[in-house]
Amino acid sequence: MDVSAPGLLNEDVPEDPVAGALPDQADPVAGTLPDDADPVAAALPDDVAPLIPYRGRRRRWLRRLAKTVAVLFVAGTFLSTVYNAATDARASVPAGLTYVQAGDVLTRYREWGGSGTPIVLVHGFIEDADTWQYLAPILAAQGHRVYALDIDGWGYTQRVGPFDVGHQARQLDAFIEALHLDHPVLVGHSSGAAVAALAVLDKPADASGLMFLDGDGLATGAGQKTPMTHLFLNPYRTTLMRLAIRSDSVIRAIYGATCGPTCPELDAAGLDQWRRPLQVPGAEESLWSMVDLGVAGLPPGRLAELATMPLPKAVVFGGADSAYDPNSPESTAARIGAPAPTIIPGAAHLTSVNSPQAVAEAVAALETRAG
Numbered sequence: 001m002d003v004s005a006p007g008l009l010n011e012d013v014p015e016d017p018v019a020g021a022l023p024d025q026a027d028p029v030a031g032t033l034p035d036d037a038d039p040v041a042a043a044l045p046d047d048v049a050p051l052i053p054y055r056g057r058r059r060r061w062l063r064r065l066a067k068t069v070a071v072l073f074v075a076g077t078f079l080s081t082v083y084n085a086a087t088d089a090r091a092s093v094p095a096g097l098t099y100v101q102a103g104d105v106l107t108r109y110r111e112w113g114g115s116g117t118p119i120v121l122v123h124g125f126i127e128d129a130d131t132w133q134y135l136a137p138i139l140a141a142q143g144h145r146v147y148a149l150d151i152d153g154w155g156y157t158q159r160v161g162p163f164d165v166g167h168q169a170r171q172l173d174a175f176i177e178a179l180h181l182d183h184p185v186l187v188g189h190s191s192g193a194a195v196a197a198l199a200v201l202d203k204p205a206d207a208s209g210l211m212f213l214d215g216d217g218l219a220t221g222a223g224q225k226t227p228m229t230h231l232f233l234n235p236y237r238t239t240l241m242r243l244a245i246r247s248d249s250v251i252r253a254i255y256g257a258t259c260g261p262t263c264p265e266l267d268a269a270g271l272d273q274w275r276r277p278l279q280v281p282g283a284e285e286s287l288w289s290m291v292d293l294g295v296a297g298l299p300p301g302r303l304a305e306l307a308t309m310p311l312p313k314a315v316v317f318g319g320a321d322s323a324y325d326p327n328s329p330e331s332t333a334a335r336i337g338a339p340a341p342t343i344i345p346g347a348a349h350l351t352s353v354n355s356p357q358a359v360a361e362a363v364a365a366l367e368t369r370a371g
Contacts (some may be wrong), residue, residue, distance in 0.1 A: 080235040080238075090280055100178045102178050105157060107178075110130070112139070118145045123190075134356040147175075150277075153168070156277060159283070165198055170199075172186075183207060185366060186207050189352060190213075193217045196212075197210065197306060207311065210306070210311055210313045210314075213316050213359065214316070216335075217298055218297045257348075260318075260346075262355075307337030312366060317351075318348050322348070344359070
């Protein structure tokens, strides 16, 4: 064909209408985009496309965070396991303690005085018979036989369980029977108020008087059960518990907050008194069990049954007790049918330690009504 023929010259060939609309040497797709553009993002609406690189950065950040958490978890578990193994030795029970078989529980107890009306002191949470060492001698000097027991789960009493208020009340009833105590006055401190109350409700004829000391007896009081305990799993809960118990600063801080500024300072012997019962065999397991159950207490309706009983009752609270609501003394007295409560001015929660003389006077007043 003669391409030089008129009308068939190259410059006369019709142009491609699509290619002619593009820049010279442009790719039909990529040529319409900047060199560094994401073709997927470019195809999205303007308000969505900027999220693509953000999402990519977020995924990378989450992957790095997951790796960091995994490394810390493995390292923490290893260190916790090593620490628990290194601190697994248990403290020995002191020699020369006095025990009695109270039902199915070999119960440690202390005794002061040789004659007079019997008084049984029932301690509260993280306490034991030694907590009464300031109050009991005063009561004994006033002419009473005074007894203080280690409630199951605390102190140096044999750990039997279950560590609930019903089991502990049965232990208290069995303790009174085992020692042949004739109608003692019961004084329950903090959660011990619920234990003493249930013992009276179960066997009304066994006691001659009942005192709630710094306690309302309710299951919803200072130590309501919390699901947070289920977040602490082994080996971590054992590590945290042992770190706290082995720390002098932690023990002094808890003691100071509970007892107040007027309490005797803890020396080495005082620290050992509070620490050792939490380090003997079985103590860790029983402590965690009781933390999981919540501080011992009774329903309001059950406590209200005390109001129908002719038994003399008393309610005593420290005026600076921050463990309970300010109206707890009055509402507790009304609930159990006791006279107006006795308030010890300025006293914190542990009144048997910070105000033993004032508590002794209140016990003497109750004993007079009981006699």
